[in-house]
Amino acid sequence: xxxxxxxxxxxxxxxxxxxxxxxxxxxxxxxxxxxxxxxxxxxxxxxxxxxxxxxxxxxxxxxxxxxxxxxxxxxxxxxxxxxxxxxxxxxxxxxxxxxxxxxxxxxxxxxxxxxxxxxxxxxxxxxxxxxxxxxxxxxxxxxxxxxxxxxxxxxxxxxxxxxxxxxxxxxxxxxxxxxxxxxxxxxxxxxxxxxxxxxxxxxxxxxxxxxxxxxxxxxxxxxxxxxxxxxxxxxxxxxxxxxxxxxxxxxxxxxxxxxxxxxxxxxxxxxxxxxxx
Amino acid sequence: xxxxxxxxxxxxxxxxxxxxxxxxxxxxxxxxxxxxxxxxxxxxxxxxxxxxxxxxxxxxxxxxxxxxxxxxxxxxxxxxxxxxxxxxxxxxxxxxxxxxxxxxxxxxxxxxxxxxxxxxxxxxx
Numbered sequence: 001x002x003x004x005x006x007x008x009x010x011x012x013x014x015x016x017x018x019x020x021x022x023x024x025x026x027x028x029x030x031x032x033x034x035x036x037x038x039x040x041x042x043x044x045x046x047x048x049x050x051x052x053x054x055x056x057x058x059x060x061x062x063x064x065x066x067x068x069x070x071x072x073x074x075x076x077x078x079x080x081x082x083x084x085x086x087x088x089x090x091x092x093x094x095x096x097x098x099x100x101x102x103x104x105x106x107x108x109x110x111x112x113x114x115x116x117x118x119x120x121x122x123x124x125x126x127x128x129x130x131x132x133x134x135x136x137x138x139x140x141x142x143x144x145x146x147x148x149x150x151x152x153x154x155x156x157x158x159x160x161x162x163x164x165x166x167x168x169x170x171x172x173x174x175x176x177x178x179x180x181x182x183x184x185x186x187x188x189x190x191x192x193x194x195x196x197x198x199x200x201x202x203x204x205x206x207x208x209x210x211x212x213x214x215x216x217x218x219x220x221x222x223x224x225x226x227x228x229x230x231x232x233x234x235x236x237x238x239x240x241x242x243x244x245x246x247x248x249x250x251x252x253x254x255x256x257x258x259x260x261x262x263x264x265x266x267x268x269x270x271x272x273x274x275x276x277x
Numbered sequence: 278x279x280x281x282x283x284x285x286x287x288x289x290x291x292x293x294x295x296x297x298x299x300x301x302x303x304x305x306x307x308x309x310x311x312x313x314x315x316x317x318x319x320x321x322x323x324x325x326x327x328x329x330x331x332x333x334x335x336x337x338x339x340x341x342x343x344x345x346x347x348x349x350x351x352x353x354x355x356x357x358x359x360x361x362x363x364x365x366x367x368x369x370x371x372x373x374x375x376x377x378x379x380x381x382x383x384x385x386x387x388x389x390x391x392x393x394x395x396x397x398x399x400x401x402x
Binding site: 186187188189193194197198201202203204205206 | 329331332333341342343344345370375377379380384385386
């Protein structure tokens with residue numbers, strides 16, 4: 001089934017056939033981005049970071065009005081405050097990260113070759129806390145989402161450039177890719193069914209956004225949530241929509257998925273936190 | 278694959294013939310039964326937690342449909358064999374292995390009886 005999805009996808013971009021397992025990630029990336037560039041020729045590349053608003057002039061105006069007084073602004077301020085409060089041992093988040101944690105979101109997720117796993121920014125934030133004797137924070141919303149909002153905000157304009165440096169990293173990438181093209185749930189749908197094959201079409205009243213650019217603007221303020229949520233919260237929501245049991249936020253499954261999906265958005269600028277409906 | 282809009286409005290001209298001057302009482306009763314089944318099928322097809330067919334298909338009488346699948350119109354012409362229509366709803370992956378359409382029968386999203394009713398409704402379009 002996955003083969004066929006990949007097949008329609010590569011046919012659409014030029015007619016050569018490649019199974020997902022054989023393709024080089026760099027070829028995957030070119031095919032993936034070209035597919036969306038051809039599907040939406042009027043969308044400038046960087047604009048894919050704006051999700052449905054890149055392809056729907058009708059809702060774009062409304063969204064731009066919302067962005068004038070962004071609903072995530074309070075969270076950024078709250079995040080900055082939390083970020084700067086020293087832990088009980090006197091250290092701070094800044095001590096855990098390169099460049100004091102400022103302007104680094106584009107370097108995540110990355111593959112840690114010693115630990116043989118994908119490290120996301122939320123995971124690194126909690127590991128920083130634990131190393132300094134603090135309790136980890138819940139991953140989907142709340143304080144962690146605010147801290148993330150601040151760190152991502154300081155990274156705006158920086159270009160995503162995820163690397164796949166080793167065979168183990170390649171393995172994590174392939175797992176994430178498989179996950180993206182695998183049917184799941186009672187409704188039997190893959191992420192790619194909605195966000196690759198049918199991007200730009202409507203599922204009931206909702207326009208389906210292209211997968212390209214999905215990761216640039218998290219955490220996101222959704223009016224449906226009335227608050228900020230992380231990327232893995234959104235993954236879980238999309239799993240539930242097809243009546244599949246979601247994985248845990250920061251599970252290996254979702255981190256691999258994030259690794260694949262972020263690699264696919266290489267070249268786009270970080271523009272989070274974002275606002276969506 | 279996608280059908281022109283005129284076909285959708287053409288479908289609204291298709292009317293289910295229920296009463297007729299020369300019908301026997303038994304025929305009339307059967308007609309009422311059929312009308313009830315079609316009505317129930319429509320409810321199941323439109324219900325968000327059941328068929329939710331409007332997520333992807335424009336269907337006469339349904340508001341704010343999606344456009345992932347083709348509008349469901351002229352179904353008797355598209356499916357002279359009603360069993361083929363049922364099979365499409367039961368498991369759409371048989372016809373198109375890559376389809377996004379959920380396998381309503383195979384995955385138990387709808388019961389066999391519910392599918393029968395949905396088929397009658399869709400066949401009336």
